[in-house]
Amino acid sequence: MKLKEIGEFGLIERIREIFGKGEGVLAGLGEDVAVVKAGGGCLLLTADLLTEGVHFRSHLISPFQLGWKALVVNLSDIAACGGIPRYFLVSLIVEPEREWESVREIYEGIKAAGDRYGATLVGGDTSRGEALTLSIALLGEGIRDEVILRKGARPGDQIYVSGTLGDAALGLRLLLQGKKKGYLIERHLSPTPRLTLGRELARRHLATAAIDISDGLVQDLSHILKESRVGAKLHLERVPISDECREEAEALGLDPLRLALSGGEDYELLFTVAPGDESQLEEVAGLCRVPITRVGEVTSERELRLFKDGKGISLEISGYDHLKGS
């Protein structure tokens, strides 16, 4: 069977079957971040790559923004598990014809994100190749009984998201239509990893499960549900959408809700909180200066059901699959 038929998540499943779970590994394949024992604490390991033509197009993103984003997508995984980013490695595939100046700007973008969020470049690799590729591996630190995984959600937990959703997906559409600037485009090109929020959720033992929204709310929620062996109700009227997204989407004849549900790359956090613990969230939101919105609840029936104003509805939603390409 071809990879495009089994898809990215089918591939990951098969890799898990080959490898199983190793010794000293608290969480590994199937999570965005691997958690391994180290002394009294634990180490967090994550890797994400961006490759030209799949994750970005060079004429739509500056080299600086590309470097920034390549590190941020990794930082965002550390954020989701409540960890602290420490050290990273950058492996670069680049055309030998490229000017050093543009590569310098890529590394300056990487450095800006590293400096901003406390991560240090310590090594990597370089090779020539046709498709510009940044493959980053990031090492973070966590406290063992604090780390948040995908697999801890329990029936009755409330489901929350940070910030607003759909902005980045719409920003990409605007870029493809020739627009250059604005809030939505900025959200697509220069995402923010929610590290402070992730740390607070972990430190206070507030989140039972978490993930960063890289592939769309529905798809990323389904990862939590699968790993936690639970289902959920999602209340679509509660999904937070920015005014900019709503207005611009409507001007373009697009459904902002659909962008919010299936558009990826917002790098907001999606997390579940045990009933009774919700009251602390307002304080956390204030502290982290990011809105937090309740969008649903975890159920014991293992399916994801969508509701709009209390009524069950059916929507065909597909997140992004990097092997299928849609």
Add this chain to the structure above:
Amino acid sequence: MKLKEIGEFGLIERIREIFGKGEGVLAGLGEDVAVVKAGGGCLLLTADLLTEGVHFRSHLISPFQLGWKALVVNLSDIAACGGIPRYFLVSLIVEPEREWESVREIYEGIKAAGDRYGATLVGGDTSRGEALTLSIALLGEGIRDEVILRKGARPGDQIYVSGTLGDAALGLRLLLQGKKKGYLIERHLSPTPRLTLGRELARRHLATAAIDISDGLVQDLSHILKESRVGAKLHLERVPISDECREEAEALGLDPLRLALSGGEDYELLFTVAPGDESQLEEVAGLCRVPITRVGEVTSERELRLFKDGKGISLEISGYDHLKGS
């Protein structure tokens, strides 16, 4: 200026200038392995990628061998600094048209190397793309005052290599000529990381500096000399060459010495030992079941001089540069 003009090592120099050395980093950019403080010990971080058309050609290496080699080139870096490999991440770029079966074999090769040398896969990333690429990041463990770097060689130290050199380079030539099997081809396709040797050298505080030979003896030695701010004399008649390499090279009208000096991918260790400590090496060689040969000595004049049977000679030697392509 274009990257092909500044080359791989010029690029690394420039990246070093941008980033400097971070806090808690005992060794970083400029080494194959980054060493960072962690509790009483230290963590070792390394990344190496293999990409189709640059590091391998799919019709000359089986998927299993490719997986094996992709992990081994990383393990070899951990070997050179005397560390213990622990956990790794695999980021894969692959054509969506590829059959799962062949990808399965790649991961089985990775798993075989991981199982053999004690490293566990804990995560990674996957994306579609034209050029099959395996980007691996490996985390290892070291003991702080044992870790061997490139930068510790001192004038008067003796220079040693493990095993024989030139085998892998000649194996590649044979593959390109249509041969399929044999010792030399095996050396190219299925290298061995010298982890036990590296550990013994570290544990006994025997090596003052070390590197694995991935780009050729002369080029890799020059990295040690540069980082240690020293020079060296290399005695060419002492460079260890296998009978297979010598015979096959001569049959093809090639100079086996030149293959040994500039042919990369042998993944043997090149290391320096303080005078007086040489006597322990025989025991180490026996224990690790690998020959160790003295090939030169470190000098205070910062240049590399080549000698053949006691006479200084001049040879144009170039190692491999992954950006220049030669």
